[in-house]
Amino acid sequence: DAKTTQPPSMDCAEGRAANLPCNHSTISGNEYVYWYRQIHSQGPQYIIHGLKNNETNEMASLIITEDRKSSTLILPHATLRDTAVYYCIVRVGYDYKLSFGAGTTVTVRA
């Protein structure tokens, strides 16, 4: 059962902000929203996670709606190296099994 829904692909201009949406309408109260990305031929890389408050780190910002049914990952100044598949997942904090769906293929264009 897919717990998250993401658009299959999106393009972004280099230097602009990339806003990646994710729907998780059935999220439970104890589930976190996590984002990972996978650059071609590399292993997945953790980006950010949050429960209900917005979060920011050196890579990205995570905006979670008040009802927690959707979220947006923001890459503030996309570079060509941000071209990757981005995965949004929801899971409880103690669940160590990662499971990704198809994700969003983000292509950053010069």
Added chain:
Amino acid sequence: GAGVSQSPSNKVTEKGKDVELRCDPISGHTALYWYRQRLGQGLEFLIYFQGNSAPDKSGLPSDRFSAERTGESVSTLTIQRTQQEDSAVYLCASSLTSGGAWNEQFFGPGTRLTVL
């Protein structure tokens, strides 16, 4: 510091042969995970090791798959009598612990297995 390393990076084998894949986790990481990623698909959990606890083997697809880990160091994933459907990238990850929301898993580059 050094990240998670895996070897070989690529492995081509014939159907029916056994293969062994190796993972060297980040030093000090007590938790180690194996995943499989088929071409164009998402991540499938295979097995998890945490310190000296019994491993969670719930993701292994068949008894042809097995994995070992010596203490908190290297792990090997063995696939016996390989089949064509075993072709995939096998990813290893490690984390400091497995508990809590902050158990960031660091992934290796993967081993691409092709079964002819």
